[in-house]
Amino acid sequence: AEPWGAPALPSACRGCLEPAVRRLTRPVRRWLGVAPFGAPEKLGCAALPLSGRQQELCRRKPHLLPSIGEGARLGIQECRSQFRHERWNCLLAAAAAPAPVPAPGAGPLFGYELSSGTKETAFIYAVMAAGLVHSVTRSCSAGNMTECSCDTTLQNGGSASEGWHWGGCSDDVQYGMWFSRKFLDFPIRNTTGKESKVLLAMNLHNNEAGRQAVAKLMSVDCRCHGVSGSCAVKTCWKTMSSFEKIGRLLKDKYENSIQISDKIQRKMRRRDKDQRRIPIRKDDLLYVNKSPNYCVEDKKLGIPGTRGRECNRTSQGAGGCNLLCCGRGYNTHVVRHVERCECKFIWCCYVRCRRCESMTDVHTCK
Numbered sequence: 001a002e003p004w005g006a007p008a009l010p011s012a013c014r015g016c017l018e019p020a021v022r023r024l025t026r027p028v029r030r031w032l033g034v035a036p037f038g039a040p041e042k043l044g045c046a047a048l049p050l051s052g053r054q055q056e057l058c059r060r061k062p063h064l065l066p067s068i069g070e071g072a073r074l075g076i077q078e079c080r081s082q083f084r085h086e087r088w089n090c091l092l093a094a095a096a097a098p099a100p101v102p103a104p105g106a107g108p109l110f111g112y113e114l115s116s117g118t119k120e121t122a123f124i125y126a127v128m129a130a131g132l133v134h135s136v137t138r139s140c141s142a143g144n145m146t147e148c149s150c151d152t153t154l155q156n157g158g159s160a161s162e163g164w165h166w167g168g169c170s171d172d173v174q175y176g177m178w179f180s181r182k183f184l185d186f187p188i189r190n191t192t193g194k195e196s197k198v199l200l201a202m203n204l205h206n207n208e209a210g211r212q213a214v215a216k217l218m219s220v221d222c223r224c225h226g227v228s229g230s231c232a233v234k235t236c237w238k239t240m241s242s243f244e245k246i247g248r249l250l251k252d253k254y255e256n257s258i259q260i261s262d263k264i265q266r267k268m269r270r271r272d273k274d275q276r277r278i279p280i281r282k283d284d285l286l287y288v289n290k291s292p293n294y295c296v297e298d299k300k301l302g303i304p305g306t307r308g309r310e311c312n313r314t315s316q317g318a319g320g321c322n323l324l325c326c327g328r329g330y331n332t333h334v335v336r337h338v339e340r341c342e343c344k345f346i347w348c349c350y351v352r353c354r355r356c357e358s359m360t361d362v363h364t365c366k
Contacts, residue, residue, distance in 0.1 A: 032072055032128070057183055063145050064179070067135040071180075075131030078247035079124060085319030087294040087306055087326070088113075088120055112301045117199050117288035119257045125203050126210030126250050126285055129180050133214045134243050137176030141169055148175040151238065164222065168237030173218060177211045198264045202286050205268065212283040213249050217241035250285070257285040295326035306365045313363045325365035333362045 045058035045065070058065065079090040113120050140148035150169035184207055186200060218238050226232035240246075258280060259271040268286065270276050280286065292298065297305035311321035311330055321330040341356035 032076070053186075054183055061147075061179075064136060064139070066144075067139040068132070068183070070139075071132035071135035072128065073131075074135055074243050075124075075128035078131065078243055079127050081244070082123075082127075082247050082251045085312075085317070085324070087318075087324060088291070089309075090124075091304075112303070115199070116292075117202060118291045119254055119285065119287040120291060122202070122206045122209075122257055122285040122287045123250060123254045125206040126213070126253070127247060128210070129184055129207040130210035130214050130246055130250065131243065132180040132183060133173065133176040133211050134240060134246065135176075136179045137171050137173050137214075137240060140172050140175055148172055154238065164234035164236055166237065167235035168221075168223070170238040171218070171240045173215055173240060177215065180207070180211055198260075198262050198268075198288060201264055201268055202260065202288055205280075205282070205284075205286050209253065209283050209285055210250060213246050213253070214240060216283065217246055217249060253283070253285045257287055259290075260286050260288055262288050295328075309365045311363050311365055313361075321363055321365065328366045330363045330365050333364065335360045335362050 045055055045062060048058070048065075050058060058068070076090070083090045113124060115121070139145060141150060143149060149172065151172040151174070154166040154170050185204055217240070219241060220236050221239050222234040222236040224231035224234055260280075261269045261271050268280060270278065270280065292301060292303060294303055295306055297303060297307065306324055306326060307328075309324055311324040312319050313321050313330070313332075316322070318324065337358045337360060339356055339358075340353040343351050343353040346352050
């Protein structure tokens with residue numbers, strides 16, 4: 001992680017917020033706006049904040065509308081969960097860049113971070129692409145669509161000598177990955193400008209890294225058959241891991257993300273010249289620009305800072321008062337809790353409870 005005192009992004013990166021780069025983030029920016037809608041299928045494609053290519057794909061496959069909304073919700077929820085104790089916690093104030101269209105009363109989603117080219121941008125793109133793969137694949141396995149169901153390529157295989165065979169309903173993650181690419185990936189040939197191409201190449205790579213995380217964590221489940229549960233024969237199938245487990249893998253990738261050169265040639269290269277012989281893997285997360293200082297408020301970038309954030313006084317981790325408060329110290333407040341307790345059922349017919357009080361120390365950053 002970058003030190004908290006690292007300077008804000010250089011003036012060259014301020015161009016990340018220019019219109020040319022905003023256009024690159026428009027498909028993701030608009031798609032994020034689907035998440036607040038509880039039942040997007042009732043609104044139809046035209047009423048949802050989608051880009052032109054996404055609108056067209058949505059009209060061709062309207063049965064995927066619930067999965068599209070669920071994918072956006074999954075990605076946003078997991079981002080907030082993985083970073084809830086960090087200085088950047090996936091909850092930004094109103095940003096300088098145009099925000100997606102929210103539902104009435106909904107808080108902002110991602111603003112500046114979508115186009116900043118930082119490691120936070122890398123995580124957002126990866127987790128959102130993974131969320132779409134996960135939700136579409138789940139919908140296929142549940143039988144909600146006619147053009148996909150279970151992964152049939154494994155059936156009729158296995159090992160007769162070892163007493164097991166492929167069966168059941170294996171998750172068709174390949175279809176989910178195909179749809180995620182069609183829906184989210186923006187053709188690089190349609191962009192102009194060196195900076196735009198670098199950021200788009202980075203975003204496309206991180207989209208794919210998110211999808212690879214879903215595929216990598218596929219697991220095998222089996223069910224036993226036989227007399228008295230002897231397990232003489234097993235039926236096995238492949239299933240996706242929980243999205244929380246996928247989120248933890250992507251958080252680890254974020255912690256070990258690779259900074260790349262801002263000069264794209266035939267392919268992306270590491271920024272550090274002495275490490276360029278080390279290949280970049282397709283499941284690595286990549287970033288171009290260093291992260292800004294998330295410790296202090298920056299209204300222009302929509303960064304709220306950590307002042308007022310609740311912290312853990314005894315923790316030495318990211319959520320501890322020392323790290324989260326960036327060395328500024330913390331305030332302690334005593335909070336009084338009143339609740340019903342020791343409830344008993346009295347015959348007949350009511351419940352009698354005691355009124356219990358407790359005092360808790362709450363620490364917030366200065």
